[in-house]
Amino acid sequence: MGLTPGGKQPPLDQSIPGFVIQDRARKKKYSVAELTNKVVLGDALKVLPKMEAESFDMVFVDPPYFLQLQGRKLKRWNVQTDVEGVTDDWDQFSSFEEYDQFIGNLLTELKRVMKPAATIWVIGTYHNIFRVGGLMQDIGYWTLNDVIWLKTNPMPNWLGVRFTNATETLIWALKDKDAKGYTFHKDCAKAFGVGKVGANVWVLPICTGKQRLKDENAQKLHSTQKPIELLRRVILTSTNEGDLVLDPVAGTGTTGAVAQALGRDFSMIEVNPRYVEGIEQRFEHGLSLTTEYSPDEEADAKQREVQQLK
Numbered sequence: 001m002g003l004t005p006g007g008k009q010p011p012l013d014q015s016i017p018g019f020v021i022q023d024r025a026r027k028k029k030y031s032v033a034e035l036t037n038k039v040v041l042g043d044a045l046k047v048l049p050k051m052e053a054e055s056f057d058m059v060f061v062d063p064p065y066f067l068q069l070q071g072r073k074l075k076r077w078n079v080q081t082d083v084e085g086v087t088d089d090w091d092q093f094s095s096f097e098e099y100d101q102f103i104g105n106l107l108t109e110l111k112r113v114m115k116p117a118a119t120i121w122v123i124g125t126y127h128n129i130f131r132v133g134g135l136m137q138d139i140g141y142w143t144l145n146d147v148i149w150l151k152t153n154p155m156p157n158w159l160g161v162r163f164t165n166a167t168e169t170l171i172w173a174l175k176d177k178d179a180k181g182y183t184f185h186k187d188c189a190k191a192f193g194v195g196k197v198g199a200n201v202w203v204l205p206i207c208t209g210k211q212r213l214k215d216e217n218a219q220k221l222h223s224t225q226k227p228i229e230l231l232r233r234v235i236l237t238s239t240n241e242g243d244l245v246l247d248p249v250a251g252t253g254t255t256g257a258v259a260q261a262l263g264r265d266f267s268m269i270e271v272n273p274r275y276v277e278g279i280e281q282r283f284e285h286g287l288s289l290t291t292e293y294s295p296d297e298e299a300d301a302k303q304r305e306v307q308q309l310k
């Protein structure tokens, strides 16, 4: 299909042997070993129940938002080009009840596969994060923090009828209130957060440019690919080298790519074969956070600006 990160590097011919596991109904159980550093092509709600309990040190979840854009076309008023919203099939649900059921089932299964001291991160926008947070509390998760991601390059509110929505919220939680010994690197939290106290606000841009996976028509492969820097902060703050990180709705596989680059192991699940193909090609090219990637300069500059406001 010719998917390339940033559309720059040529795709490699050979795929990584055994990297993608196609889930099948007849497969009843997965061991931790067979899922380590692999991506499962399948439905998370069917794959998770086949996994061993208490397997993962950290879980990152970037679930459908249920944006309910209803296919309405928006134009940028200054240049008259179309605004690309998230209208993908994977974001469609018939009602809040159906959405809540999906998220509730997902979070319940995730709790089972988390180690006792594991933590979970769930990211969302104002469209879904309050529902998600409520469900997390109902299911028994214990919230440690919310972290606000302030975007330096958000999509403006083209109609001028509301504030520009420039934030996403990450909920960081334990699997239950009494869980002890979770991993928290306070120096990382302080370095990434805003101001001298390292407040729970991360200032960084959305995923653009070379990071973005492209399809054969040089269009974005995925509408909501998350920036490498966001996952770098999540993983460095809440895991140790050698830990096993799970992403059950992996999209373009940002979580696994960053985990691998930082010396962590990963397991990912994604239901869409197109995205799984994109993940595979992303891993063929590899990612080195120490040599090829340095945190975004724009993000650093913006963070300094915000700090000066205090």
Ligand SMILES: C[S@@+](CC[C@H](N)C(=O)[O-])C[C@H]1O[C@@H](n2cnc3c(N)ncnc32)[C@H](O)[C@@H]1O
Pocket (backbone or CB within 6 Å): 042, 043, 044, 045, 062, 063, 064, 065, 090, 222, 224, 225, 226, 227, 248, 249, 250, 251, 252, 253, 254, 255, 269, 270, 271, 272, 275
């Ligand atoms: C918000 S996107 C994740 C984007 C990802 N964090 C990235 O950086 O590319 C949500 C993903 O969930 C996937 N998805 C939705 N329902 C799923 C399910 N039942 N099982 C597995 N994946 C699912 C969608 O195909 C979509 O790629």
